[in-house]
Amino acid sequence: xxxxxxxxxxxxxxxxxxxxxxxxxxxxxxxxxxxxxxxxxxxxxxxxxxxxxxxxxxxxxxxxxxxxxxxxxxxxxxxxxxxxxxxxxxxxxxxxxxxxxxxxxxxxxxxxxxxxxxxxxxxxxxxxxxxxxxxxxxxxxxxxxxxxxxxxxxxxxxx
Amino acid sequence: xxxxxxxxxxxxxxxxxxxxxxxxxxxxxxxxxxxxxxxxxxxxxxxxxxxxxxxxxxxxxxxxxxxxxxxxxxxxxxxxxxxxxxxxxxxxxxxxxxxxxxxxxxxxxxxxxxxxxxxxxxxxxxxxxxxxxxxxxxxxxxxxxxxxxxxxxxxxxxxxxxxxxxxxxxxxxxxxxxxxxxxxxxxxxxxxxxxxxxxxxxxxxxxxxxxxx
Numbered sequence: 001x002x003x004x005x006x007x008x009x010x011x012x013x014x015x016x017x018x019x020x021x022x023x024x025x026x027x028x029x030x031x032x033x034x035x036x037x038x039x040x041x042x043x044x045x046x047x048x049x050x051x052x053x054x055x056x057x058x059x060x061x062x063x064x065x066x067x068x069x070x071x072x073x074x075x076x077x078x079x080x081x082x083x084x085x086x087x088x089x090x091x092x093x094x095x096x097x098x099x100x101x102x103x104x105x106x107x108x109x110x111x112x113x114x115x116x117x118x119x120x121x122x123x124x125x126x127x128x129x130x131x132x133x134x135x136x137x138x139x140x141x142x143x144x145x146x147x148x149x150x151x152x153x154x155x156x157x158x159x
Numbered sequence: 160x161x162x163x164x165x166x167x168x169x170x171x172x173x174x175x176x177x178x179x180x181x182x183x184x185x186x187x188x189x190x191x192x193x194x195x196x197x198x199x200x201x202x203x204x205x206x207x208x209x210x211x212x213x214x215x216x217x218x219x220x221x222x223x224x225x226x227x228x229x230x231x232x233x234x235x236x237x238x239x240x241x242x243x244x245x246x247x248x249x250x251x252x253x254x255x256x257x258x259x260x261x262x263x264x265x266x267x268x269x270x271x272x273x274x275x276x277x278x279x280x281x282x283x284x285x286x287x288x289x290x291x292x293x294x295x296x297x298x299x300x301x302x303x304x305x306x307x308x309x310x311x312x313x314x315x316x317x318x319x320x321x322x323x324x325x326x327x328x329x330x331x332x333x334x335x336x337x338x339x340x341x342x343x344x345x346x347x348x349x350x351x352x353x354x355x356x357x358x359x360x361x362x363x364x365x366x367x368x369x370x371x372x
Contacts, residue, residue, distance in 0.1 A: 015178045032181040044366070102171030105164055124168040154164055 009046070010039055013059045019125070020060070022096060023109050023117045024067040030074075031096070038066045053134070060127075061135045064118045071114060108157040112150060119143065120150045191259040194360050195266050201353060202247055206240050213237055220295065224302070228295020235287055242280060246273045260367045267364060270357070274349060281345035285337040293330060 010017075021034040042062055049058050097103050109117055115136065122132040129147075133140035162170075171177055213236035220229020253265045296302045310323050318324060337344075350357075 011180070014180045015172070018178050018180065019172070035181045040366075097171060097174070098176050099167075099171040099174055101162060101167045102177065105167045105171070120164075124165060151164060158164075 005043060005046070006039070009055070010042055010059075013056055016056060016059055016125070017063050020063040020067055020118075020121055022106055023121055024071050024114070026110065028096070034067055034070055037070060038063045041066050057131065057135060060122065060125075064121075064135065068114055068118075104158055105154070108154045111157055112153065116146070116150050116153075119146055120154070123147050123150075191263050191363065194356065194363060195263070198266075198270070198353070198356055198360065199247070199250065201356065202243070205352070206243055206247070209236050209240050213240075224299050225292075225295040227298050228292050231291035231294065232288060235284060235291065239277075239280065239284060242276070243273070246276065260364070263360065263364050263367065267360060270360075274346070277349075278342040278345050281341035282338050283341070285341040285344060286334040289334060289337055290330075 017035055017038050021031050021038060025031040025034050042059060045062060049055065053061075096106065109120060112120065118136055119132060122135060127135070129140045129143040132143050213233045216236070217229045217233045220226050220232070250266070250269060253262065253269060255262070257265060296306065310326070
């Protein structure tokens, strides 16, 4: 990956990648691995970007897909070590940010189902229901109801 | 008043330290380790598979009255295992302190060397397997009747001094063909089993080479 590409096409959108990767990882080491993998995949897939959507939307989609794939792989690897998996789930790192409320919110987001995490992240990033549906590949009609339900669940977890 | 999750999100990310970008270093170290471990594991499993198969052949050949074939094939398969086990051990000679790129390149060279040796070995193994099977049938009491029928029904012009010259020539031709194509059969076989993971290895090396430019 050329440093030019990284500086011009990835770095300005690093916040998006960070926000997504944080939601799918429980510790700093995993977070950094996921971040690197997402950057790598963006670089490797850049020629497949068809400009039918915004570059940032494409990054959202790709980041989510990479994180979901990595999470799935990790779960499969840990199937044989159930105790490790449970331990990792409990070991949620809640000190990634200096803002305590944000740490708490992320802690709650990590307890959601994988797809629900994607939905709420995109909602919090002020994406329209249509955009959320496009990125996730679902029907926009259900997004509103789903967001409402996820918000209620988050409130419940955080309270 | 309790903050909404939207406010927590917005305010949280307004703080400077909220988005600390990780450094991109050792980008490929995990990937390199993963792919090499995977190939090593696959090669090991393959060797265990060959050993198990050789014993199954031995038992089956005894039951079917083709024990000579079974013994010869058993020996051949275990020679393959012996050679490859030693090759696999030589992986340890690769310096683990190398960086990802150099380690991958060393591993790639080792793999190519291993494939080249097996390719040469295949030119001997495939014909030997064929001859082993033929010898097994030839010397098996159970199949004597069948062989006699085949040869007995044969026109005399195909015999030379009592030897079934046509059959012998055919066997020699097949043996030569197997010797000639043995390497290619091996490569086809390897590609079928390991093709995907080998391509992945090449892909990673190409990526790192591009990165190093």
